[in-house]
Amino acid sequence: MTRFVNALIYALLAGLGAFRIMQADFTVGALTTFLNYASQYTKPFNDISSVLSELQSALACAKRLFDLLEEAPITEENVFQLKSDNVEGAFDFQDVTFSYDKPKTLIDDLTLHIPAGSKVAIVGPTGAGKSTLINLLMRFYEVDQGQILLDGVPIQPN
Numbered sequence: 001m002t003r004f005v006n007a008l009i010y011a012l013l014a015g016l017g018a019f020r021i022m023q024a025d026f027t028v029g030a031l032t033t034f035l036n037y038a039s040q041y042t043k044p045f046n047d048i049s050s051v052l053s054e055l056q057s058a059l060a061c062a063k064r065l066f067d068l069l070e071e072a073p074i075t076e077e078n079v080f081q082l083k084s085d086n087v088e089g090a091f092d093f094q095d096v097t098f099s100y101d102k103p104k105t106l107i108d109d110l111t112l113h114i115p116a117g118s119k120v121a122i123v124g125p126t127g128a129g130k131s132t133l134i135n136l137l138m139r140f141y142e143v144d145q146g147q148i149l150l151d152g153v154p155i156q157p158n
């Protein structure tokens, strides 16, 4: 807006100056000087408005940063302690239901047993939820219903 208004003023001055030159009561040199001063006068306004917009995006960034800093740490009770020596590696999905966006269920009532020491291929078209299964195993996301067990022990505290 600032730039637009400044450009408008510049154009008006140039038009008015040209009109007066045609009426012979103004010179081309005087108009050039006048326009030069006009743009020198408006430059600080452009500068201020660009600083203001930078300031606003900095404030928005700061808000995001503080939101993150103020996020309460997740405190867990009955934490499943992984002792890697004792882990057999049997995984169970019991009636797992999960969705990233609540109304759209991605995994609906999935039950799956993966015996310890076995190799399992997860096969499906893109977007089927293969990576999602791993995300749930790693607890990057929590299941909505059901539970996941490692060696018969639920991986999420209840």
Ligand SMILES: Nc1ncnc2c1ncn2[C@@H]1O[C@H](COP(=O)(O)OP(=O)(O)OP(=O)(O)O)[C@@H](O)[C@H]1O
Binding pocket: 100, 101, 106, 124, 125, 126, 127, 128, 129, 130, 131, 132, 133
């Ligand atoms: N972090 C996320 N937030 C919201 N939706 C997601 C997220 N990650 C994946 N999805 C959606 O969930 C569905 C399953 O995605 P997923 O990544 O598990 O598929 P995939 O089977 O691993 O696919 P690909 O073969 O392409 O790796 C997709 O529709 C995807 O758009």
Ligand SMILES: [Mg+2]
Binding pocket: 130, 131, 132
């Ligand atoms: Mg994937």
